[in-house]
Amino acid sequence: MNSCETNSLTATPWANLFEPATRSASDAISRWTRRRMELTLAEVRELTLDELGGELPDRAGPSTIVTVAIAGDLSGQMILLFDDTQARYLAETLLNRKHEETESWHELELSALQETGNVFGSAFLNAIASLTGQKFLLPSPPTVMQEFAASVIEQAVMLQLTESDNVLYCRTGMLRDGESVDFMALFVPSTELLEQLRQAIHAQLMN
Amino acid sequence: MQTAKEGTAATQSVGMGQIALLTPPGSANAVLGSCVALVLHDERTKLAAVAHVVLPASNCRPGTPGKFADTAVAWMLDELMKKGADKRYIVAKLVGGANMFASNGPFQIGQQNAEALRKHLQDAKVRIAAENIGGTQGRRITFDPSSGRLNVEVAGQSVLCL
Numbered sequence: 001m002n003s004c005e006t007n008s009l010t011a012t013p014w015a016n017l018f019e020p021a022t023r024s025a026s027d028a029i030s031r032w033t034r035r036r037m038e039l040t041l042a043e044v045r046e047l048t049l050d051e052l053g054g055e056l057p058d059r060a061g062p063s064t065i066v067t068v069a070i071a072g073d074l075s076g077q078m079i080l081l082f083d084d085t086q087a088r089y090l091a092e093t094l095l096n097r098k099h100e101e102t103e104s105w106h107e108l109e110l111s112a113l114q115e116t117g118n119v120f121g122s123a124f125l126n127a128i129a130s131l132t133g134q135k136f137l138l139p140s141p142p143t144v145m146q147e148f149a150a151s152v153i154e155q156a157v158m159l160q161l162t163e164s165d166n167v168l169y170c171r172t173g174m175l176r177d178g179e180s181v182d183f184m185a186l187f188v189p190s191t192e193l194l195e196q197l198r199q200a201i202h203a204q205l206m207n
Numbered sequence: 208m209q210t211a212k213e214g215t216a217a218t219q220s221v222g223m224g225q226i227a228l229l230t231p232p233g234s235a236n237a238v239l240g241s242c243v244a245l246v247l248h249d250e251r252t253k254l255a256a257v258a259h260v261v262l263p264a265s266n267c268r269p270g271t272p273g274k275f276a277d278t279a280v281a282w283m284l285d286e287l288m289k290k291g292a293d294k295r296y297i298v299a300k301l302v303g304g305a306n307m308f309a310s311n312g313p314f315q316i317g318q319q320n321a322e323a324l325r326k327h328l329q330d331a332k333v334r335i336a337a338e339n340i341g342g343t344q345g346r347r348i349t350f351d352p353s354s355g356r357l358n359v360e361v362a363g364q365s366v367l368c369l
Contacts, residue, residue: 049261049274053222056238062362069308077308146362147307148238151345154223155240155307158316161261165269 013201014044014170018187021127022172025185028123032116033093038175039185046166052157055169057081057149057184065147066113067156068121069140074196076189077156078121078139081149083182087113110144117142120185132200137193156188163191218349221259224274228286229255231353239303239346241317243276245324246300246350246357247283247333249292255352256283262316263323276323280331298336299328300357300369302348305341317341337369 019041026039047055057063064087070076082090091109092099094116121139129137145152157167170187173180189197219227221237221244229235235257237244248255258273265275272282288294301324304317321340328335339346339359347360357369 049224049270050222053225056222067308143308145307148345148347148362150238151240151305151347152307153240154238154242155305155345158241162316 013205014168015041016204017128017131017197017201018044018170020131021124024127025120025124025172028119029116032119033090035093036177038178039172040175042171042173042184044168044170047169048166049161052167052169055171056153062146063149064113065145065149065152066117066142067145067152068117068142070125070189070193071138071140074134074137074190074193076159076187076193078117078124079152079156079186079188080117080120081152081184081186084146086182090116105144113144114142117144124185124187128197132196133203134196153186153188156186159188159190160194168194168197221257221273223259223261224271226256226258226271226273226279226283226286228290229257229350229352230290231351234349234351236347236349239348240305240307241303241320243301243303243317243320243324243340244348244350245276245279245283246302247287247297248300248350248352248355249287249296250298250355251296252292253352253355254287254290254292255350256287257350258283260320260324263319276320277327280324280327280333284331284333294333297333299324299333300337300350301325301335302339302357302359302369303346305343305345307343307345339367339369 022039022041026037030037064082064084066080068078091112094112095108118139125137125139160167172185174183219235221227221235223242227235231253237259243260245258245260258279260276260279261274263276265278272278301321304321306315306317344361349358359367359369
């Protein structure tokens with residue numbers, strides 16, 4: 001899905017908040033990879049548990065996943081999901097290496113993916129912090145894992161589900177040199193951060 | 208909101224908060240992080256139910272019966288017995304409850320889900336035949352009621368059969 005989906009009165013304000021953050025992350029990732037990488041806000045809306053089930057990636061095997069936790073009281077998770085081929089391509093590009101058919105990951109490749117998570121997370125969170133009047137939102141050191149995508153997303157949305165019956169679902173896609181890439185980034189704020197975001201939207205609407 | 212999926216379709220996917228009622232040859236699968244899959248299986252009639260439990264207690268919150276440990280156990284037993292299952296032959300299997308981000312707070316919910324399910328199963332006098340709970344990795348499960356076989360896949364590991 002490449003367009004921004006809307007399903008409620010709050011959909012456009014949500015997009016107004018997350019589109020600048022996505023652009024900021026897009027610029028940072030392009031600089032980091034020295035390629036024309038265009039991140040697009042594919043979807044941002046509040047979902048019920050039933051709706052969330054329909055949105056989870058239906059991949060047969062594990063994905064390569066980079067998670068970036070937001071440190072501090074206003075916590076949350078950013079999740080970068082790649083298929084294995086795309087993750088290897090990215091790591092090889094960053095390390096200026098030729099493609100190698102292998103199932104194992106070298107430490108340097110993992111480090112390149114972690115740094116990608118850091119670049120993405122920092123740019124995205126800086127923009128969100130600026131838009132919501134926060135001093136800063138700090139990304140924690142990223143973690144790389146080979147996991148079932150639905151398992152990781154399920155765990156991340158617990159940040160909201162323990163206190164709410166809906167989940168804010170913010171997903172970005174990626175174009176590399178104009179071609180769609182099998183990649184998605186998800187932003188899952190905690191209930192406390194979500195409340196701050198709601199207040200920022202309310203303030204925007206009042207101005 | 209959909210309460211339960213039912214039927215003999217080849218394989219039903221059980222999403223968060225859902226329950227699948229199974230009659231052979233139908234089977235069910237689910238992908239789990241901190242959620243816990245509860246399988247109740249009447250070994251004699253081969254009737255079964257699989258729930259994808261999200262939270263330990265409903266505390267009067269709205270939601271499908273499968274979303275919470277307390278409501279899931281009661282609802283599943285009731286439905287299975289309405290269909291002809293005999294409680295004396297029903298056994299339970301529990302899988303999931305991972306803590307994938309290795310931190311405190313809501314990410315510990317997996318253990319709480321498992322503990323709540325154990326308690327409600329004990330109260331209902333249902334024997335737990337097998338468990339695969341905790342750890343830091345997600346799981347994909349497939350349950351076949353005709354054999355009672357519960358396959359558990361963890362990324363990078365061989366399939367475990369419970």
